[in-house]
Amino acid sequence: MSLRHGLLGLLAEGPASGYDLAGRFTEVLGSIWPAQHPKIYAELNKLAAEGLVEVESEGPRRRKAYRITDAGVAEVKRWLTEVDVDHTMRLQPLLRSLFFWMMETDELQRHLEAEASYYRELAEQYRDYAARKDRGEFGYSEQTQSMRVTIEAGVRLYSALADWAEWAQTVPPAKQSKQHGEGTGRSGT
Known part of the structure; x- marks a missing residue:
């Protein structure tokens, strides 16, 4: 999943600030797909420049709430239905x-x-x-x-x-096999 599509999908649920979006990522996907605040804000700016999101409101300290546009919704749907799934797992x-x-x-x-x-x-x-x-x-x-x-x-x-x-824990190398446990230089056998 790309960060851009994740943000668009979350914004499809309703308007949110970058801070709110970071919280949503952490809440559900934090250990699987972490999203850092600077990357979120940078991506939101790109999405706005492309017309996929727009600023709905600006609050104190210039905190912006974004909402998805029709073009943004169409992009998420395209990604869900037309783009091949990246099955790469970097564990x-x-x-x-x-x-x-x-x-x-x-x-x-x-x-x-x-x-x-x-x-x-x-x-x-x-x-x-x-x-x-x-x-x-x-x-x-x-x-x-x-x-x-x-x-x-x-x-x-x-x-x-x-x-x-x-x-x-029950198989080599965590548990030495009898035939290979001697002379390997490994301790704990």
Whole structure:
């Protein structure tokens, strides 16, 4: 997902300031798709220059509230229906796992335990958020229903990563195999 389409989609729900949009990103996608304030403001300026959003109001300290234009709505719909999905996942924990063989066994065990705990916590936070959505705390609008689908993806993704980190503790290199445990120079066996 591009930041521009994320901002346009959030603005399709209603007018918001850059600050409000950053909060929305953090609320639902913070650990999956972080959006920094300077990038949000820069992108909003580009979107305004392209006529995809416009300033609805300007408040104290020049705080601007933006709203999506018809052209912006058309762009989000085009992106959703015509643009190929980028399935690239840049997960640093998986990149690091390629090099686990370079860690000492006890360090790797501690790392994987921390990873499993971290992912279980995130999955639980998303489960709690999902339960609040299911109880109707945020209403039953189409936006809320779509957000519930996104939250479920977070639950399942983080649960799967926690399962992976727990599994990785039970196999080499985190747990030395009998035939390769001797003479490898690795400690903690």
